[in-house]
Amino acid sequence: MRVLGVDPGLTRCGIGVVDSLPGRRVALVAVSVARTSANTPTEARLLALARTLGEWMDMYKPDAVAVERVFAQRNVMTVTGTAQVAGLAMVEAARRGIAVAVHTPTEVKAAVTGSGGAGKAQVQQMVRRLLRLEDPPTPADAADALALAICHVWRGNRAGQMARTGGGGAPGGPAGAGASGGTTAAQRQWLEAERAARRRR
Amino acid sequence: MRVLGVDPGLTRCGIGVVDSLPGRRVALVAVSVARTSANTPTEARLLALARTLGEWMDMYKPDAVAVERVFAQRNVMTVTGTAQVAGLAMVEAARRGIAVAVHTPTEVKAAVTGSGGAGKAQVQQMVRRLLRLEDPPTPADAADALALAICHVWRGNRAGQMARTGGGGAPGGPAGAGASGGTTAAQRQWLEAERAARRRR
Numbered sequence: 001m002r003v004l005g006v007d008p009g010l011t012r013c014g015i016g017v018v019d020s021l022p023g024r025r026v027a028l029v030a031v032s033v034a035r036t037s038a039n040t041p042t043e044a045r046l047l048a049l050a051r052t053l054g055e056w057m058d059m060y061k062p063d064a065v066a067v068e069r070v071f072a073q074r075n076v077m078t079v080t081g082t083a084q085v086a087g088l089a090m091v092e093a094a095r096r097g098i099a100v101a102v103h104t105p106t107e108v109k110a111a112v113t114g115s116g117g118a119g120k121a122q123v124q125q126m127v128r129r130l131l132r133l134e135d136p137p138t139p140a141d142a143a144d145a146l147a148l149a150i151c152h153v154w155r156g157n158r159a160g161q162m163a164r165t166g167g168g169g170a171p172g173g174p175a176g177a178g179a180s181g182g183t184t185a186a187q188r189q190w191l192e193a194e195r196a197a198r199r200r201r
Numbered sequence: 202m203r204v205l206g207v208d209p210g211l212t213r214c215g216i217g218v219v220d221s222l223p224g225r226r227v228a229l230v231a232v233s234v235a236r237t238s239a240n241t242p243t244e245a246r247l248l249a250l251a252r253t254l255g256e257w258m259d260m261y262k263p264d265a266v267a268v269e270r271v272f273a274q275r276n277v278m279t280v281t282g283t284a285q286v287a288g289l290a291m292v293e294a295a296r297r298g299i300a301v302a303v304h305t306p307t308e309v310k311a312a313v314t315g316s317g318g319a320g321k322a323q324v325q326q327m328v329r330r331l332l333r334l335e336d337p338p339t340p341a342d343a344a345d346a347l348a349l350a351i352c353h354v355w356r357g358n359r360a361g362q363m364a365r366t367g368g369g370g371a372p373g374g375p376a377g378a379g380a381s382g383g384t385t386a387a388q389r390q391w392l393e394a395e396r397a398a399r400r401r402r
Binding site: 086 | 242243244245247248251271272280281284285286287288289291292294295296301303
């Protein structure tokens, strides 16, 4: 399974592509941050981002596109642009018949770090570790896009597994991060964070 | 000059096309409300609206697309969808090389009714009068899209006139609504409302 994650933004839009490997491992395919200048009219910025997102989908042919859910309550000054870029990512995927999934920042942080309240540096470090990279991906938008894609790989797998085991299946948490068998502290933490994220939704 | 106005919304998206005529009059070309169902996945709703907006632009070939400015502070529950549809309208216009303008609800109300705080019914009645329609356009989204287009015709004209007269030019208000020569009460009201709208921006 290949997932393209989008951390939407008008000034910086993170795009990360990840493949799922056997044993809940994940591999980096490509990552980038598309940038547009605040001096450019909004419609031109949006069009440039829509084109870049479409080109990435055509090039990497993901099975799913995972987009960060935008909350109107947060970052009131930038939420309009962020929501617009998220919408464009969804439309470009739908145009190509690619499945679309939306995950909250808390779900993503919980999936990759075990804590829904993790900081940017922690997410970057876990993404580096999970994808076996030499350095953490920068800027944070690149790491966030990869974290979204990883989160979707795992949540997708977990949803399938839960369906097979009747809803009470094993956690699909950061097992790829090094844990092997049993329920690790990180997995328990992850499950709790995820439950909390669900309650807040 | 032909303007296509968009009152963005995920459930109901107003689309109205207006031509400017000599003497600040305006004429209805076409109006519609594109609807999508809340039972449909968001990406499919957004794609359907993007396609409808693009088709209207191809069919009516407007010189400009006027979109309502979305404020994150208002209608927190629906602002994400509204912002996304506004973004799609901007992108579909930019894709076709059509000029994009954004107007605030207050600017639009001030332009067509003379009061930035006018209610929906007042806007509908003035749009009916300005376009010489038998009945006010319904639903309100249709009237709002037409009001946006009319506002842009006038603000565009006024901006041109102000440039010619050094910034203090004649008001471009609802002269087409029946006023002829001199400054009518409605025009004064409109100028005041517009100044207030500018201060609030």
